[in-house]
Amino acid sequence: MPTLHHDLGVPPAINASGRMTALGGSVLGxxxxxxxxxxxxxxxxxxxxxxxxxxxxxxxxxxxxxxxxxxxxxxxxxxxxxxxxxxxxxxxxxxxxxxxxxxxxxxxxxxxxxxxxxxxxxxxxxxxxxxxxxxxxxxxxxxxxxxxxxxxxxxxxxxxxxxxxxxxxxxxxxxxxxxxxxxxxxxxxxxxxxxxxxxxxxxxxxxxxxxxxxxxxxxxxxxxxxxxxxxxxxxxxxxxxxxxxxxxxxxxxxxxxxxYGTAEPGGHRARMEKLAARLADLPGITTRVVGDEAGRAIHRTELTVDPAAAGRDAATLASELASTGVHLRDHLAVTGRLLIDPRPLRPDEEDHLVDRLTALVEGGAR
Incomplete structure (x- = not known):
């Protein structure tokens, strides 16, 4: 059955950026x-x-x-x-x-x-x-x-x-x-x-x-x-x-x-370590798990992009992913780094992210 997302031509986004106003804040319980x-x-x-x-x-x-x-x-x-x-x-x-x-x-x-x-x-x-x-x-x-x-x-x-x-x-x-x-x-x-x-x-x-x-x-x-x-x-x-x-x-x-406080506690370190391992072999991508720069109890997977090996720089990669409906945390893209925030990301969406990132990098690497 068609939804308003379909009628308006605004498909749901895969949000790996965080609880951002630009991506609609939070998915409500x-x-x-x-x-x-x-x-x-x-x-x-x-x-x-x-x-x-x-x-x-x-x-x-x-x-x-x-x-x-x-x-x-x-x-x-x-x-x-x-x-x-x-x-x-x-x-x-x-x-x-x-x-x-x-x-x-x-x-x-x-x-x-x-x-x-x-x-x-x-x-x-x-x-x-x-x-x-x-x-x-x-x-x-x-x-x-x-x-x-x-x-x-x-x-x-x-x-x-x-x-x-x-x-x-x-x-x-x-x-x-x-x-x-x-x-x-x-x-x-x-x-x-x-x-x-x-x-x-x-x-x-x-x-x-x-x-x-x-x-x-x-x-x-x-x-x-x-x-x-x-x-x-x-x-x-x-x-x-x-x-x-x-x-x-x-x-x-x-x-x-x-x-608030009854859901999964912050951190997500183990989940992000598994995700970092899944992406570690992509050409031109180096992964690690990092804590939140402002001190919150949040752990994210960081992707450092080597433009020569990945076939594009971090900002371009983030833009290409966004065109497929996957949005990474890209405020550090100028330094060659992208981040994946676990909090708004469902497990099935995480799989889609891995698939789309893999297709882009492996298809465009040189």
């Missing part, structure tokens, strides 16, 4: 799908539902309160807005114009990332003015402290594989600077897996994606103290209005949070 279907069949008082979902977020993150969002990007914008406008209705409705309120958001230059859009733009949507400090590969606590002034509203720390990992000020140092100068700290922990760890660091607001590690629908959440989250919720009367979350997504997020 049956429980999450059922919860979203249940929500679709009924009306509900949305303010009551948002309160209830906030309590679920708080439970999952070990914080006082939570605010659901459409994603981590909107979460950053809302968090920034909340620290500029608070719950003052006039200031909420004036954003993104901050008026005379402190609006500068200081972040390490190595954390000024592009994740599909620049994080600087998310800050600006919330009424903030991004202030990058230090160099791309060297930022210290003194850089942060030296940039603080009367217009400083927040410090932003980005915990992500997108961010520079070496030479950056630590989160502990960032929080210490914030405490010393009475400046709140926002942590963008979009794809992080330990939901209770990042709030426990002392950060004032922590932003997560609901559609990545958590395995929910495209969504997000902010967690923190009750007062901070009340200010986040107030932004739904302002800049967050076009970012409002539907009831189906809210039900799906709750079910994903309740299910």
């Amino acid at each position: 049956d429980g999450v799908i059922a919860a979203m279907g249940d929500a679709a069949r009924h009306h509900v008082v949305m303010d009551d539902l948002l309160d209830a979902v906030g309590r679920e977020i708080a439970r999952a993150t070990g914080t006082e309160a939570g605010c659901p969002t459409t994603g981590a990007a909107s979460g950053v914008a809302i968090a920034v807005a909340s620290l500029i406008a608070g719950t003052d209705v006039s200031r909420v409705e004036a954003l993104p114009d901050p008026g005379g309120a402190p609006c500068e958001v200081i972040l390490p230059r190595g954390h000024s990332v592009y994740f599909g859009a620049p994080i600087r733009q998310m800050i600006a949507l919330g009424g903030g003015r991004p202030v990058e400090v230090g160099s791309a590969n060297k930022v210290t606590a003194d850089h942060l402290a030296g940039a603080i002034g009367p217009r400083t509203a927040a410090l932003l720390y980005v915990q992500s594989h997108h961010a520079v990992q070496k030479g950056m000020v630590s989160l502990a140092e960032t929080i210490e600077v914030g405490r010393r100068h009475d400046i709140p700290v926002i942590v963008d922990a979009a794809a992080e897996e330990d939901l209770k760890h990042w709030p426990a660091t002392g950060a004032d607001l922590v932003v997560y994606s609901g559609g990545k590690a958590v395995g929910g629908p495209a969504s997000g959440m902010i967690c923190g103290s009750a007062a901070r989250i009340a200010a986040c919720r107030a932004q739904y009367g302002g800049i967050a209005r076009p970012m409002k979350v539907g009831k189906e997504t809210l039900f799906g997020l709750v079910q994903a949070l309740r299910d």
